[in-house]
Structures are given as C-alpha cells and as structure tokens.
Amino acid sequence: MNLKPILVRLQNAIGRDDLIDQMVLISVPETPFSAQAQSAKSINLIVGYNSSPNSHTALDIALLIAHQTRLATKAQVTVQVVYVIEENQRSHRGDVLQREKFVSQHVAEQNPSQYSTGFSLIEFDTSVTTQPKMQDNAAGSQEILVDKFAQAECILRQASCLAAEWKSSFKAHLRFGCIAKELRKVVKLEAANLLLLGCNSVNHPIVQQLGSNFPCSVLGIPNFVNEKCV
Template sequence: MLARLQSAIGRNDLIEQMVLLPEPKKPFSQKVQKVESVNLIVAYDASPNSHTALDIAFWIAHQTRLATNTQVTVQAVYVVDNNQSTQYLNTLNIPINQPPLECSISEISNSVTLVLTQPKLQAAVTPIQQADRILWQARSLAEEWQGSFKSHLRFGCIGTELQKVVELEAADILFLGCKSVNHSIIEALGSNFPCVVLGIPSCIDE
C-alpha cells in the first residue's frame, strides 16, 4: 500500500517516515491466508493532522480497491478522554465504574435529543455534540471518496480504546495524525500493538 502511495506522489521515503509501529509478527498459517477484506482504522479528532491521516487512509483504500479488487473499509475512531467522559457520566448520575462506552452516531443523536429536553443538563451534552460534529466531518470526507466507512465514539483512555477497536474490527492498519515515534500516543499504545501503526509523512509540509 505504501509502495503505491510512494509511486503516486514521487517519493521513496514514505515507509521510513510513516511506519511508527511495525506490523506484529504472525504465525505462518495466518500469513498465507487469502486476504478478502481490509480494515483501516483512523484515530480522528478533526485536527489538521488527523484529517490528513484520514485522507491518506481513504486514498490508500481507493488505490487498494483498484489494484486488488479487495473490499476495504475505513473506520474513524474518536475517543473522549477520561476527564471529559468522567465529567459527563457524573453529571448524568451514571456510575463511573461502568465499562467504557461505545456508541454509534445514531445513538448519540438520540441521546442528545433526550438530554436537550432537560435544560439543567445542557452543559453535559457538550462532549457529545462535539463528537457528533467531529464524526460528521469524517463521514463527509468518506462521501467524497465514495468508500465503505464506519465511525466509532469511545469514552476512556485513548490508547486503550484504540486498541479495543483495532482488536474488535480485526484492523490491518491504525493511522494516526502524528509524525514521530516519540509522540505520547505512540508510547501509550506500547510495543505489542496488534497491528501496524502509520503516521503522516513530514513531506506533507514541503
């Protein structure tokens, strides 16, 4: 995938720049299995870098479909960090020792409507409204690429929740909007992450 990207933009250093965590070693029996679908996960928060990561993911998905006729799904994951999620749950009187939440965007829209009927709780809606807006941006980009797309909203520790989604969806690649292995989120993911992690190339700024 990266080789095709390198060829398309005339660079020969993207693999070196973009691979932040290498692909984990797999048993030989898994390596020889025919690939019928590919899942690309993008950590998305609407920042310019995460937008670049999502755009690259869609470009790679598009090129992979053309070259291999393989089904490729791009999935955007937005994680509301522990502080925000704890504040939200406490305001709604939900026990904070419950497992981390995952919601589809349709469920989010319904919960926003219900909470807005209670003026005293309007302040608690802010993280949900923000998440709805962020994931709407990701969906809008997906429509431009006309590709298969899913979105996830998670509450909790960013590294932990990203790993859960990657494992749940059997992801092949996680895209992050960062350019260095020294980024704090790379450290949070650890060295035994279940799939390869790609960042964005520094040549984007050139």
C-alpha cells in the same frame, strides 16, 4: 498486513520514495497464517481522528490507501474513524448520568462507553436522575456533556463526508476514556489490519502509550506534510 506494497503504491501516487522511513511508527511482522487469512477476509483501516489538520491528513491517506488497495486486490476495504472523548472531558459523567441512549440505523452495540455507526445521524437522549442537592450541578454537567456529543457528531460527520467523496466503505466510532486504550480496543474489536494516526514520530505520547505489542502496524503522516505547513 504487508506494509511494503501499500507504501510503494502510495509513494508512486504522490511522487515520493521515502515514505517507509517517514510513516512507519509500529511495524508488526506478518505471519504466513495471517497472510493466508488476509486473502479471505475484508481489510479494515482504522484512523484516530479529531478533526485536527494532522488527523485530517491521516484520514486522507487512509482513504487513498483504501482506494489503491481495492483497485490492486479487489478486496473489500473499510475505513473506520475513531474519535475519543477523553475521561477528563466528561465532567464527572458517572455521577450525573444514570442512563444514556443513542439511536442510529447502524448501532453496533448498546454500550455507554462506545458508539459505532455506518454513518447515520447521531441522535442522543440523556436522562438525569439526581439527588436534590445535586440538581444544579447536574444540569450544568449535562449541558457540557450534550455539547461534547454535538461536537463529536460534527467531527464524525466531517469524516463521513470526506469518505463519501472517495465512495469508500466507512464506519465511525465514538469512544470514551484514554485515547490509546480505546484505539487498542477498536483495533481488536474490528480485527484491524492497520492504524493511522496524525503524528509523525514514534516519540509521540499516544504512540508510546500504544506499546510495542500492538495488534497491528501503525502509520503516521509524512514529515513533509508539516514542512509544507510552515
């Protein structure tokens, strides 16, 4: 995806002329084939989101980019947020839960490692099968896991409400595992054109973990956002 017109429109909207230098974390050159294909398909913007102020800023920027792109190109632009419950937060989930079922009007695929919605209420039902000696630990672990899902629902709903204010096409993903790996998976799955993160340095651990051969360009948030918060 050609970043220059996107960032020029963004600069004009907020009255800055230095966003290209500040925001581009990973730049993937656009090939003639990808440029031609882009004109015939929808545009997908992915946002790494965890409800932090910086990730909220990244989502704000993505929604503004989507709005500007729709006006400029008439293309269908979808903003998708990805919230990852990291592996070490799952409380030995593999030892405790034998079955998980997530119910939604827009379930993309029934895979316990991921959940996508367009966005409707996330409902979940957990069934536990344990050995007798594991029952006490299982009950505690299940309670922790249910709390994580409740927190995830609140976070994704917050993002959904913001997207609704922009009247933007929206999709949410709940994933489990390593943040960088899960972001890469969603980017590939959705054939994403751009990933936005709530960080402002190529030295950020997540950016470093994405690697240099990432499938699409990556934008961070401008430095002046943090300067205003000081």
